Amino acid sequence: MPENHNQPREYDAVLGGQVAPPVDGVVLGGIEGVKRRLASASSEQKIAALADALKYGEAGLKLLIQTLTDVSPEVQQTAENLLFHHRKEPRVKQALHKYNPRLVFECLQTISGYTHNVHTVVISPDGQTIFSCSDDNTIRLWSLSQRQEIYILRGHSKGVSSIAIHPNGRILASGSYDETIKLWDIQTKQELITITAHSGGVHAIAISPDGRTLISGGADNTVKVWDLQTGNLLRTLTGHSGAIYAVTFHPDGQTIVSQSDDKTLKLWHFDTGIKLCTLPTRCSGGRTSLAFSPDGQILVSACRETLKLWDCSTRQELHVLHGYLENIKSLTFSPGGIDSFAISSYGQLLACNSTNQWMILMCDLQEKEQFNTLKKPHDSAYSHCLALIPNQKILVDANLHLLDVWNLNTGRLTTRTLTAHSQNFQSIAISADGETLVTGDSNSIIKVWVLPTREEKLTIDAQSGSILCVAISPDGRNLISGCEDGTIKLWNLQTGREKAIFNGHTDGVYFVAISTDGQTLISGSVDGTIKVWRMP
Incomplete structure (x- = not known):
């Protein structure tokens, strides 16, 4: 039967038939109908429309990506x-990485073969090999590139509790419940030295940053320091009344830390073995773990369901994190550290984003205690950046494209700007007089706001990728932006005119600061450098 051109065809509902037909059937109104429902004020309609959007291929995926910044957390989710489910597609992966990098994580491979508990896993310095130890008395080597087991080190007569790799990547140390520590040549797979270490078993080992020394903790309540080349005992540290389950440098x-079943942490001077202090953990039983932040300023201890953060300079407990459903057996610091926090200009208040995306924790730094929890509205999202207005108890919270202003005296949300940016916030800064707010987003846009009235004053297109950081000069006349492309730009804060570009970083600039006299600029980048600049 010949086609009647006066009758609508099956797919004419989709943009007049100009777009490829849906994957599995027509949706009433086509892609335009999906767009109309996504523009609705009803979250239920939006959620229903999202499932239909997938039926329109590339056009539908684009709509899904745009909806990641919706004001409703249910729609976002x-x-x-x-x-x-489409995260491997380049455009989707890029969008998810900007929105939340964790969403593009995926399991590359599950390594199986163990029939007993696995206690420790470490990766070689060159990133090519995984080492793991288990209660089956073995240490196993796995190739990351081949994604398969390449060797088994045998020699311990009981379960292997801990392993540590030398900074040069050529020597592996293992501690076992058979009371010994063994050193292995990773290239030849040969045992180099066996050390009789702790009666009752070795529970924890660590190698010093310079690779010369090994420390161990055991069931005999002692910490021992060993010469890594000879295997000779240098000193024994006594003072714990329970088994040692974690040690670190x-x-x-210059400092050794040990965590024991006696509910304490102890800090020791490395060269002398003198005990520096004892910190109460109030936790015992089972495996524990220790980790320092890369800059050495914060120590985290894990025991059972609790994490504790310690200030290494004052040796005071900073914060306790509860809520894990299972015992914490190991931990480490991410290179990026804390996601978002702000400290007041007078150094008394700290605001930090909770791992619960609808909470901001307020802490008094002088009293070293949390004094308030700001419960965010459920149409908010994770706080990308926070700023405290100088000399006022007012907090500005940037989350996705929303801008919230909090009164810290009452703990109430006072103002919300719903259309601050069309893309996610990346940075905010407040002028010294508290009159001006600057915000930067992931689409090169900088906005300048009159803070008392919450009115937008200027919009600047930096054309440099994400605006990763911003700073206002002490005199309030200039603005500095650090960008994803490695550039730093100087702007006139009154007119929005670009005054200068600082080139030199090879990767994104995440930190900028201006000296109090306004003459010097400091910048930090993920290229691993800090640069000092003279302001024009």
């Missing part, structure tokens, strides 16, 4: 879940 190599 639905878009995340749908996009997660401070990044400078």
